[in-house]
Structure formats: C-alpha cells, structure tokens
Amino acid sequence: MVICADIGSPPLSFYKDDGSLTGAEIELGNAIAKQLGVSAEWKQVQFDGIIPALIARQCDVIMSELYDKPKRREVVDFVDYLASSQSLVVLKGNSSHIAGLADLSGKKVAVENGTTIQSLVDEENKKLVGEGKAQAQVVVFPKDTDAFQALRIGQVDAYGTTIKTAGYYFKQAPDLFELGGQPFAQAIIGAAFRKDDTDLQKAFALGLEAVRKDGTYLKILQNWGIERDAL
Numbered sequence: 001m002v003i004c005a006d007i008g009s010p011p012l013s014f015y016k017d018d019g020s021l022t023g024a025e026i027e028l029g030n031a032i033a034k035q036l037g038v039s040a041e042w043k044q045v046q047f048d049g050i051i052p053a054l055i056a057r058q059c060d061v062i063m064s065e066l067y068d069k070p071k072r073r074e075v076v077d078f079v080d081y082l083a084s085s086q087s088l089v090v091l092k093g094n095s096s097h098i099a100g101l102a103d104l105s106g107k108k109v110a111v112e113n114g115t116t117i118q119s120l121v122d123e124e125n126k127k128l129v130g131e132g133k134a135q136a137q138v139v140v141f142p143k144d145t146d147a148f149q150a151l152r153i154g155q156v157d158a159y160g161t162t163i164k165t166a167g168y169y170f171k172q173a174p175d176l177f178e179l180g181g182q183p184f185a186q187a188i189i190g191a192a193f194r195k196d197d198t199d200l201q202k203a204f205a206l207g208l209e210a211v212r213k214d215g216t217y218l219k220i221l222q223n224w225g226i227e228r229d230a231l
Helices: 024-036 045-054 118-131 145-151 161-170 197-211 218-223
Strands: 001-006 041-044 076-091 106-112 135-142 157-160 177-179 186-194
Touching: 001 024, 001 045, 024 197, 024 218, 045 076, 045 186, 076 118, 076 145, 076 161, 076 197, 106 118, 106 145, 118 135, 118 157, 118 186, 135 145, 145 157, 145 161, 157 161, 161 177, 186 197, 197 218
Parallel strands: 001 041, 106 135, 106 157
Antiparallel strands: 076 157, 076 177, 076 186
C-alpha cells in the first residue's frame, strides 16, 4: 500500500536524525497496513500536489494531516481518523500581541503551501481589506518545518499550523514559543482515496476499526501526546 504524505509535520510525520520515518500518522498507517496483510510504502509528495498525485495513481491513499472538507470530497473519498484545530505560534512573550487572525494585520505570518491555515489567513485578509486595514503578509513555504524555522529566526511575526504541530515544537523548545491566542477552526483529518477505489477504502476502514478495538490506535496517540484528538 503506497501512502502519499508530505513528511515534515511533527508529531504526525517527520524524519528522525538517521533518516527513518516516525510520527503518529506513520505508526497508524503502518499498523493499518499490517491489519490488511500488506506493507506500507511511504511516498514523499509536496502538500499542494498531494491530491493530484493520488488521482494520477502515484499512490493508493493519502495520510498527511489532510482535512476532510466538502470541496475535497468532490474529488476524493475519506476515512476519518483524527480531529485537529489550527493555531498561531509566536515567539515567547508575544511582543506583537497576536491573539487571533485579526491581529495579523500588517504583520508577517509563515504558512505551509496548500494548507488550511493558508486559506484561513487569505480569508482574513479579505475581511481586513473590507475594514480598511492592512493585510497580513503571508510568507509561504514548501514545508511546515521551513515555516517554523522562519519564526525561530525572527523572519516572521507568527507561524500558522495545527495545534498538534505547535504542541510538538512547544515540547522541543518550551522557553522559545507560545500560542498567539486559543486554537480555532476545529476540523477532521482523514485518509483520502480515489473515488473508484472503493475496495481499498472499505478495507482501510476495517483495518482502522481493528486497531481501534485492539488498543493500538489509542496507544499510538498517547505515545505522541495527542490522545485528546482521537475519534
């Protein structure tokens, strides 16, 4: 089972120092593949091209913190496995006084290309223009890790990402970062399948249910500190 993922969004998927893959999505995908009696082959694909890669049959399924949205359901089907929310990460002390999207007016915010937070900031910019206020300057990066690094070195005022990824970085450097306001825009993450691949979709759903029942699912989430987002 070939799984497309944009690897680099801890704690869900990222590379260890030795180059091997790790993360909650990696472990969950491997566990489901084992239930199906197949091996999981992970294929790195940039997030903004990940659905086209699936449609082009470069992989069998997407597991890459992909939000289950009505617009996406027009082209792919989903099996949901996790909840998530968006967040804004700022440097410790929050000198820019960012407590939500509206506070990004006139400031720089780093995002990964093609992500939900990018769309949310774009929508907020439309509101800001309508109110006669300065837009946020959106600095787009190919990977989440690059966007995070921009905040770390002070190139931007905030970094938009999921609360899971934010939480991972807080644990890595608790003295450097904090949330700019509360998490927002809760949504559901799912595995995506081609609409003509109903057999794999059904098998995957059964595999997911099996790892839920035997406790593997919850154990994986607990190991990564994201059990609160279990479905």
